[in-house]
Amino acid sequence: MSWCELPGYWLGLEVLERYGCRMADGLVITMQLVAISSLLGFFLAVGLALLRLRGPRPVRWAIAGYTTFFRGTPLLCQLFLIYYGLGTFRLFWQDVGLWWFFRDPLYCCLLAFTINTAAYQAEILRGSLQALPKGQIEAARALGMRPVAIFIKVEMPQALIIGLRPLGNELITMIKVSAIASLVTLFDLMGATRLAFARSFDLSIYLVAALIYLALVEIVRRIWNQMEARLTRHMVLR
Amino acid sequence: MEKVLTLLSFGDQGWGDELLQGAMVTISVALATLPFGLTLGLLIALASRSKSRWISGFATLYTTVFRGVPELLTLYIIYFGGQILIQRLWSGLGFEGSLSISPFLAGMVALGLVLAAFSSEVWVGALNSIHIGQREGAAALGLSRGQAFRLVVFPQLMRVALPGLGNNWMVLLKETSLVSVITLHDIMFIATRANVSTKEPFIFFSAALALYFFFSLLSAWGIGRMETRLNRGYVR
């Protein structure tokens, strides 16, 4: 008996025992999807937020349009447009050598999730950067620091502290919405659960999945609270 | 281009009229969910301020659960589980026959439960912003607790809560796209059907995105108007 069958065995839940390993595999895929897209989305968002604030005017408008659009429409619809919509241009993708990417639902999900979370994270970072007192930058300039150094060493660290909580909430949202990956044939945690339900018609498997998602979200929340406490320890009055 | 216009036209050839019907369903689900979710959210918010540890503990548990579980999963649990639960209750009460939970009702309940969890946070914040003196003043005027809430606290509450609730509404509007998986004929469902029957997913999912975008811009505008209106007493 492998380890992933044990929880079902202990709980006396036959479905969970039978599909426990599938769900464990699904959990790994869910975590990969969330981690990769959130991280890529973050780097994209830093650039977007910066250009949104300091780029030339047309660029600023374009980025404002991008964030408004992707935050104003459902991720499910964006995912279907990428998976089914872009999937129909197979000959074009083959010409440019990108068919391997659009053929795979995992990459399509990663693309959709990254684009979407980047829009949200960019808005969070923009707000945090704008919230910084002007004196910070002026002081850094007075010290003779170059703009890049100011951004990396002065602005970003402080903006990240301000944006920490909303960024954590965005990560939690991503964990939850990643469940729609199962609708484009992926066996993520939700996909494995749907499979188990379709075979057994035992509703308890959905409740188990709910508990796993809940645990995942709770862990992220705890880590975030720890991180916030640590990063803001110099700001707390003792 | 002509092909696109034909596909999106009204009538037998195109899917324009079907998409608009889908839009009506999307809006109906969202509008039906709103009062249920917001009222429940306010009750949860009041519960979380209760002096009884049991009641406030329940409120915390409620928000933790419905904020942490994927909406899609909540939807499935309500749709499949709700049916079984309702039937058990119905037979348990000694009634014959069957009661069934429609996809619309299931969608409304599931989205409403989630909305309640998120909106309760907004309500809590707004409740905290209202000074105790307001309630004391109301009591001094001889208003009952209910009257004080309805006439004094609630109007002020709305003003503070509106931006947050507006945000909740925008999220809700997007989440309605999930009800397509329980065969409710909303925008997403129609776009999927159209994709399957015409093999033109790019056109139809783009059209669906455009519809959602239109509704969210419209909502943003409407919410802005409401905020100005509610704030008019505070503008100098």
Place this chain on the structure above:
Amino acid sequence: MTTKRAFLAAMLAAAAFVPGTASAQAITEIKIGTEGAYPPYNNLNAKKELEGFEIDYMNDLCARMKVKCTWVVQDWDGIIPALLSKKYDVIVAGMNATPERAKRVDFTDVYTSTPIAMVGAKSITSTNISPDALKGKTLGAQGSTIHMNYLEAYYKGSTLRPYPTQEEANLDLLNGRLDYIVADLEALESFLKDKGKDCCKIIAEVKRDAAIHGPGVGMALRKGEDALKAMINKAIAESKADGSLDKHAMKWLGKKAIQ
């Protein structure tokens, strides 16, 4: 005396509420669940009316059993949960009587069996569809069907993709995301006549595996509804004997119901 009679009456009344004791009184009304998205077996036509082999056949059985039948349309994923929660009493929806499903529901006698096939691109020359031959290929089927279960059981070396509906799997075969799809032959034939005309062909038929596919298509009932089951089985046997089952099958499927 009167109290005794009242007690007896109460007992009888209570018994009527307990499921499975319906044998005491005649069944006069049945609610039937179907998917309505599975031509030529059961389908909602453009006028939103149910039509198909199973619709005609079941209506015939209802007339035979002298019961009033009402049809309820339910999507495939929820079709067994809705039966269990008494939204209807019997499922007539091309459902194969698999051992896995038989754990949760009872099945009547088999009234038809659907051949199963694998479809792939026209360029495929080999008709070998053994798991070894398809190692590393991408195979699709409708999720929560026996076909997906079959792939899961044997094609461990291939990438498997479950779709919400058969049509979406067909589309991904067209797009080239899938190398093969598995489904009932009739469903695939209608796809090959229409959208799949230029791209794809039937590669081979899949041999039925009793452990996964079951003996054939039966009607599903809640466990313990033995009176209803006996009644329907009797009607099925009659329809087989007098040739009316095959008459409906010839009309809709163009062949006998059971080969």
